[in-house]
Amino acid sequence: MERKVIELDQGWDYMQKGITKLKRILEGSVEQFNSEEYMMLYTTIYNMCTQKPPHDYSQQLYDKYKDSFEEYISSTVLPAIREKHDEFMLRELVKRWGNHKLMVRWLSRFFHYLDRYFIARRSLPALNEVGLTCFRSLFFRQNFDTFCILIQIDKEREGEQIDKALLKNVLDIFVEIGMGQMDCYEQDFEAPMLEDTGVYYSHKASSWILDDSCPAYMLKSEECLKKERDRVAHYLHSSSEAKLVEKVQHELLVNFSTQLLEKENSGCRALLRDDKVDDLSRMYRLYHKIPKGLDPVATIFKQHITAEGMLLVQQAEDAASNQVILSFEFLFFDSQVLIRKVIELHDKYLAYVSDCFQNHTLFHKAMKEAFEIFCNKTVGGSPSAELLATFCDNILKKGGSEKLSDEAIEDILEKVVKLLAYISDKDLFAEFYRKKLARRLLFERSANEEHEKSILTKLKQQCGGQFTSKMEGMVTDLTLAKDNQNEFENYLSNNPNAHPGIDLSVNVLTTGFWPSYKSSDLNLPSEMVRGVQVFKEFYDTKSKHRKLTWIYSLGSCQLIGNFEAKKIEMVVSTYQAAILLLFNTSDRLSYSEIMTQSNLGHEDLVRLLHSLSCAKYKILIKEPISKTVSPNDIFEFNPKFTDRMRRIKIPLPVVDERKKVVEDVDKDRRYAIDAAIVRIMKSRKVLGHQQLVSECVEQLSRMFKPDIKAIKKRMEDLIARDYLERDKENANLFRYLA
């Protein structure tokens, strides 16, 4: 039987009844659709769509479907929402949205046949989509403002309780209505929300910054950020978190960054001064997510450390200049204190970097730069390199001022080596260290061989093998020297005729490893001459090709003094011994006679005679009696000298070696600069002046910071020696001459 054609009006009338019923259900009626009703509605649509033209009403039905929604929303839904306010409006919205979804679901089932063919064929939006879009365009696009949502949020910020679940539901609408896109949420809610947030926190920040201390402000900021994050977890969409946090950070931390950090009495500087570790940690936490947020903090950190360091330097400098007796020992003492304090400072701020600042490179760098500034200052005339070397010497030598456990010593040596990294004149340190090491080794003043080796290992690790090669050579030499001495003693026992009549022990040193010493032409006392000769004979049997140069200035001697009261053994330097032995032949000698007979120079002689006649032990009597030695003095053996000890050591004050060390290092630097320039030019062939200088500085920076003028001077020298030439066209360009 042929289906009867359903006219549009007719069919629609029928549908309309169904729709009306649906609306009643939504409004609260307890009616329901049974499956027969459902089927009928569905079939009506089906039939109207499958009828032959001109009775296929797909398009019209599609339009009417849409109209249904529009009508309902405009006439019923919107007014219902609009007539309420605040929270109540939001509740109504949620309810109506729920209804709407239901309506969409039902109607799209009724009209389902359209989805199957018509929509696909015409590439039209699906029924579901149409339904949602209607709601969106009628509701959202027509000045729905998120104002009341924002009011709720601000209420919560002020501490009031709000209905979080409600807000979540409301915001879910924004998300759902996007149908897969977040544009509705972002444009209609998120953007205004962020702006409102900005305004809110801007207000807060403006008043807090005036009233609160830095720590208090930071605490509040941290709290606010936490609360905002919670807000996201409770009802905002997760995609808002990053933007929200950034907004809050911007208003609270970025805008007022300078005022906050520089706050008088409570800002970053004050926190550092008062060791407020917790507050500093908070500061780090707050600012480290902000791009470049930590830069000002690091700068203040660096300034603070520099100031603290400079204060220590100044204190030491003041102490040094206040000394009335500016003797070497006093200065030495203060420099020990200074280095100790610098080490403590280093430990303290290293802890800050790791505890408060999570080992962030910015803070390591700040600390490094700060230390580099004050660790290179001269104190009391001594360059910092010298102070550090003296400090090491003090720890490593016997009778040094500290009595420390092995562990403590290792620890301190470790820290001292770390400080070396900040000193730019590392080569100067090496030279001072070497000089002092030589004295420790040769006069057997080294406290512990293990420690000596250990610090060399640490220095090698830090500065490279070249730095320590000579020092290691020195230590090795001593070991070999002991073996050599044994062989000498064997030689003597095997050749009793060769025995020189005195006990002689000799250290043979390799010239290249040891600092340079001037050997003066001391007139060796006859008692020693034979000894030297014999040793030379022995040594020649061992190796024919080596030349021995005797350095008497480093020797020591044990003399028996036959005084009236009792014999006393005196431990003296070879030079002192040479002078004293002169008195074996004459009781009285004038200064000039001593000078002629010993062949020593004025500088040495004054010092030596002083130690023997004007110091603690007066072995010689000086005429006239005074505190200083002059060339007109006469000296006489003092037979009445005595001491309660049987064995005394007559010290010889050490000559200040600083000048010589600095000279030697300057000389080495000249060679180093020459070598660097030649090396660079040889490989580059042609190079501009500034580049050459900067590459030179870089290459040499491991050992010292070359003076730009010094580099220029060496370059000129190399030009004069035809290693380089200036380019004819461009005076700033240099060429390597093979």
Place this chain on the structure above:
Amino acid sequence: MPRASKRKAAPASSSSVTAPPPDQSRSRTAKATSKTRLKESDQIDNLFDTYANSSLGQIDPEGIETLCSDMKVEYTDVRILMLAWKMKAQRQGYFTKDEWQAGMKALKANTLLKLVKTLSELKKEAEAPQNFEDFYSFAFKYCLTEEKQKGVDIESTCELLKIVLGYQFPSQVDSLVEYLKVQKDYKVINKDQWMGFLRFCKEISFPDMANYDENQAWPLILDNFVDWKKQKSGGR
């Protein structure tokens, strides 16, 4: 017969009229005599012989002195230096025959009079921008009298600066000379420094020296000079 006591013996060539006369009467004589038309190169040679030290075969310092007085030019006049430059003279105070010949030919001078006349031309030529640096460089080299000598002592450098640059850059030269005399870093000036002085005068505005940059490859002595000058004028 030559009258002046310093005059050397009459030249070997036959005609005495070719001997360069110092005063006008003789020049007239020379011009008037057309009997023997000697080649220009012989004239140049004769001129050479007039001043040369016969045992040496070269014009020696004494000869140059005589030449100068004959030309009525000071021995220290820069033009004499320029003459040496034109002759490419190798040894200060001496002119070899080859050098003399080459120079005189280049100057197109075969008589003393012509030589005197060309001196002002020569000055212009040497001071021309394209030649000056070469002349300036020559002036230094000319002072290196000892074998393997690399530098010129301060005193001589000062004199040389005055002669060679004094005309063009008087205030710079005055300051430089003053500085060179008081500084203690250098006892000798080398070629690179010498050339640096010229570059300084040419490129650096004076006396403000505002465009001087010590980070560039100026010789150290000039860096020190600039510092000294700035300190002197109180500004730094």
